[in-house]
Amino acid sequence: MGTQTYRSRLIFYSSVLMVFLIGTLVYSYSYTRAIILEESERNLTHTVRLLQSQIESERNELLRYAGIVSDDLRIQEYMFVVVRVGSDNEPLLKLYERLFGWLPIDRRVIIGEKGDVLVGAQYQDLAAWVSKHRDRVSEKVFYFEGERGLELVAVAPIVYQGEQLGLMAVSRTLNRAWLQQKRQNSGGHVFIEKDGKITISTLGDSSRSDFEINDGRLHLGDDTYRVNPMELPGLDDSMPHMWYGVSETAIVQTLHKHGQFTLMLVVVGGLAIFAVGLMIFRNFNRPLSRLITLTEEITEGRLPVMVKSEAQNEIDVLANKFADMLQALREKQTEIDRVHKQLEKSAITDTLTGLYNRRHLQEIFPKLRSQAQRDWRCLSVILCDLDFFKKINDQYGHLAGDHCLVHFSKLLKQHSRSNDFLYRIGGEEFVILSICKDTDGSVAIADKLRMACADSPVVYRGKNIPLTVSCGVSFSTPDDPHDTALQRLLSRADKALYQAKDEGRNRVCIYQPSADVETPGAQQTAHQA
Amino acid sequence: MSSSVNHSYRTWASAVSLVLLSLSTIQARAEDDENVISGAGAHFPWVIFDSVKDDLQKIVSKKIVLYGKNSMLGQGCNAAVKMAKQNTVQHETFGFVCCQIGDEEIKREGLTVYPLAQEPLAVILNKANPVANLTGAQVQKIFKGEIKNWKDVGGEDRPVVVITRLHCKDRVTDWKKILPTDKEFAQERVDVSSDDDLVKRVSDFAGAIGYSGTTWAREPNLAIKQISVDGVAPTAAALKAKTYPYYRNLSAVTNTTPSKDVLNLIREVQSGKAFRTAAKQYELLPVHTVEQ
Numbered sequence: 172m173g174t175q176t177y178r179s180r181l182i183f184y185s186s187v188l189m190v191f192l193i194g195t196l197v198y199s200y201s202y203t204r205a206i207i208l209e210e211s212e213r214n215l216t217h218t219v220r221l222l223q224s225q226i227e228s229e230r231n232e233l234l235r236y237a238g239i240v241s242d243d244l245r246i247q248e249y250m251f252v253v254v255r256v257g258s259d260n261e262p263l264l265k266l267y268e269r270l271f272g273w274l275p276i277d278r279r280v281i282i283g284e285k286g287d288v289l290v291g292a293q294y295q296d297l298a299a300w301v302s303k304h305r306d307r308v309s310e311k312v313f314y315f316e317g318e319r320g321l322e323l324v325a326v327a328p329i330v331y332q333g334e335q336l337g338l339m340a341v342s343r344t345l346n347r348a349w350l351q352q353k354r355q356n357s358g359g360h361v362f363i364e365k366d367g368k369i370t371i372s373t374l375g376d377s378s379r380s381d382f383e384i385n386d387g388r389l390h391l392g393d394d395t396y397r398v399n400p401m402e403l404p405g406l407d408d409s410m411p412h413m414w415y416g417v418s419e420t421a422i423v424q425t426l427h428k429h430g431q432f433t434l435m436l437v438v439v440g441g442l443a444i445f446a447v448g449l450m451i452f453r454n455f456n457r458p459l460s461r462l463i464t465l466t467e468e469i470t471e472g473r474l475p476v477m478v479k480s481e482a483q484n485e486i487d488v489l490a491n492k493f494a495d496m497l498q499a500l501r502e503k504q505t506e507i508d509r510v511h512k513q514l515e516k517s518a519i520t521d522t523l524t525g526l527y528n529r530r531h532l533q534e535i536f537p538k539l540r541s542q543a544q545r546d547w548r549c550l551s552v553i554l555c556d557l558d559f560f561k562k563i564n565d566q567y568g569h570l571a572g573d574h575c576l577v578h579f580s581k582l583l584k585q586h587s588r589s590n591d592f593l594y595r596i597g598g599e600e601f602v603i604l605s606i607c608k609d610t611d612g613s614v615a616i617a618d619k620l621r622m623a624c625a626d627s628p629v630v631y632r633g634k635n636i637p638l639t640v641s642c643g644v645s646f647s648t649p650d651d652p653h654d655t656a657l658q659r660l661l662s663r664a665d666k667a668l669y670q671a672k673d674e675g676r677n678r679v680c681i682y683q684p685s686a687d688v689e690t691p692g693a694q695q696t697a698h699q700a
Numbered sequence: 701m702s703s704s705v706n707h708s709y710r711t712w713a714s715a716v717s718l719v720l721l722s723l724s725t726i727q728a729r730a731e732d733d734e735n736v737i738s739g740a741g742a743h744f745p746w747v748i749f750d751s752v753k754d755d756l757q758k759i760v761s762k763k764i765v766l767y768g769k770n771s772m773l774g775q776g777c778n779a780a781v782k783m784a785k786q787n788t789v790q791h792e793t794f795g796f797v798c799c800q801i802g803d804e805e806i807k808r809e810g811l812t813v814y815p816l817a818q819e820p821l822a823v824i825l826n827k828a829n830p831v832a833n834l835t836g837a838q839v840q841k842i843f844k845g846e847i848k849n850w851k852d853v854g855g856e857d858r859p860v861v862v863i864t865r866l867h868c869k870d871r872v873t874d875w876k877k878i879l880p881t882d883k884e885f886a887q888e889r890v891d892v893s894s895d896d897d898l899v900k901r902v903s904d905f906a907g908a909i910g911y912s913g914t915t916w917a918r919e920p921n922l923a924i925k926q927i928s929v930d931g932v933a934p935t936a937a938a939l940k941a942k943t944y945p946y947y948r949n950l951s952a953v954t955n956t957t958p959s960k961d962v963l964n965l966i967r968e969v970q971s972g973k974a975f976r977t978a979a980k981q982y983e984l985l986p987v988h989t990v991e992q
Contacts, residue, residue, distance in 0.1 A: 245897075248890045248892070248901065249904070251888075251890060252861045252890060252901075252905055252908075255888050256848075256859045256860070256861050256862075256888055256907070257859040258858075258859050258861050258905050258906070258907050258908075259906070262904040262905050265904070266904065
């Protein structure tokens with residue numbers, strides 16, 4: 172539960188961080204995008220105003236040029252000669268070229284008071300237009316669409332001695348070179364449009380392209396331009412119109428790059444947060460989960476092995492300390508087990524001979540009885556008692572008696588079968604408990620033991636101490652439910668042992684149920700060497 | 701003690717040197733001014749003085765500086781009067797005029813006038829104009845605007861362009877020989893402010909007519925020509941014979957106290973050898989009178 176909470180919190184915190192990161196970047200992107208678009212719009216408006224101002228300056232400049240010519244006394248005199256006297260205009264043309272040929276204008280015409288062209292006859296369209304509109308001279312600057320396209324025309328009256336003799340008109344053609352000059356360093360493009368078609372622009376191949384404005388945008392091929400019209404005084408609806416546009420495609424590409432960069436930041440930031448979360452999970456949650464699992468196993472009584480790792484942080488140190496603690500617990504448990512086994516063994520073992528004691532006999536007997544009944548076999552009890560053991564103690568001492576007991580227990584181990592249980596149940600009394608098919612085997616064992624004891628006297632401090640044993644054997648058969656109690660078997664074996672003692676010792680007697688008081692008809696059999 | 705005296709001596713010596721140097725500079729400038737005779741005025745007498753300037757400088761042993769080549773505004777006859785009035789002992793000046801200064805002006809301005817020569821006032825046409833002779837009456841009618849086309853006087857069918865320079869209206873001047881007052885000239889005319897402009901206008905317009913001194917008419921790069929009036933060319937001989945009607949009097953002017961050098965200079969122009977050569981070159985008729 173704790174791990175889940177910790178993990179949930181980790182996921183929650185990571186998610187909050189991720190949301191914060193994404194939110195911040197999305198806000199940053201949106202804000203930057205709004206700023207870029209707003210600045211673009213502002214730049215567009217500003218540039219349009221700037222261009223309008225430049226064109227206005229150009230209007231004034233043209234007016235000044237026209238004024239320079241019209242105010243020149245020599246020009247006025249020559250005009251007078253031509254217009255009023257009727258002389259030919261060649262001197263006027265030569266004078267103009269000599270005096271003002273340097274003026275930075277594209278075309279110039281001088282019109283007489285009757286509309287006749289005095290200078291600039293080769294510019295018929297412009298001359299005809301100025302001649303036709305000479306009554307509008309008060310407007311001074313006009314836009315004119317002629318053979319060369321749109322032109323800016325400045326007109327000034329030529330007056331001599333108080334009389335207007337004609338008009339001086341100078342023009343500048345608004346061609347591509349002029350547009351290029353205007354848009355220089357502006358970053359955008361200038362378009363001249365008429366009747367839905369581009370007539371001239373600073374773009375390479377845009378002439379005659381459709382000029383359709385949708386929501387302030389002009390689409391040309393793959394590019395989109397955000398365009399604003401230039402408001403030029405004197406440019407009426409029948410004239411081409413001038414527009415200035417900035418490539419929105421470039422802005423969109425910039426924004427797209429910015430968006431990609433933001434997305435990359437989101438991905439990188441997300442991965443970083445995920446990596447940090449994973450690292451935290453790996454460095455904190457996993458070791459803690461492992462510790463929790465181990466604690467649960469310890470609670471359940473197990474002491475699992477925990478491999479120590481190189482301590483790199485506090486969690487590793489804690490885990491290693493935990494492993495050390497686990498190892499210490501394991502060692503303590505082993506010690507406890509060992510002591511427990513020792514105690515357990517002590518409780519069921521005779522300390523002098525190393526044979527089982529009476530407690531073990533009482534504990535194991537029900538199991539052996541069940542096994543014997545399950546296997547339809549017999550249980551045999553051989554009760555052994557050393558003969559004249561009290562005399563040995565009296566004659567040789569208790570240490571000699573103990574030596575005799577140890578000696579006999581060795582004989583008991585040597586001559587018993589592997590599945591026999593060997594007990595010392597009293598001072599010099601021993602029991603062999605076993606599961607057997609019939610009585611013969613147990614009787615044989617008891618007799619073999621009696622003979623081995625009699626044939627191997629105990630050597631104690633260089634003296635041979637003769638030792639004999641008397642044995643009583645009893646059986647319980649699987650078909651006799653009354654013979655299954657330990658006490659009964661021991662009692663029967665004890666009766667047989669008394670019989671052997673009574674008959675002169677150093678012999679084996681078998682309990683015969685016919686001889687038993689409790690079981691009349693039982694016979695006792697004695698084996699003597 | 702000795703060092704202090706030396707220092708004081710050096711200071712006084714430096715101051716005296718500076719004063720002497722300043723005085724010598726002022727003196728040199730004064731001497732320069734005294735060695736220069738400045739003259740200014742109308743273009744036509746300027747041509748005469750300029751052509752004989754080397755000889756005049758040898759005679760008076762002074763440098764002569766002349767202003768008035770183009771007869772532009774600020775020079776001309778008025779400039780001559782102004783320059784003449786500036787004459788002092790230290791700075792000798794004189795003027796030269798192309799108009800006759802009247803008695804009233806002479807008295808008012810304190811001038812002395814020295815007639816030099818008569819210069820023919822040539823009627824000039826554009827070289828493209830085939831007309832080579834006009835009668836005095838035709839000239840007057842043309843300048844009055846009564847004749848408006850050259851075909852009326854035997855020329856091509858081309859409008860007449862009248863170019864005038866009506867200068868010095870308060871003096872007895874050359875154009876008044878053609879028509880006495882400016883009001884008689886054609887309304888549709890071009891009135892220019894200098895003879896330079898006048899001859900250039902005539903040179904530019906094939907139908908133009910104007911008048912100018914014979915010195916201007918000799919400018920080689922202009923497409924102009926002099927014509928005869930009543931069959932008489934504008935020459936010194938014609939003036940002497942009084943057969944050519946238009947002329948002007950070229951004079952020098954000084955204040956009432958001209959220096960001897962200035963008088964010698966003017967006298968040389970009136971009757972000297974160098975002037976006679978120049979007069980012959982420009983068809984001038986010298987006037988051998990020292991004072992009017």
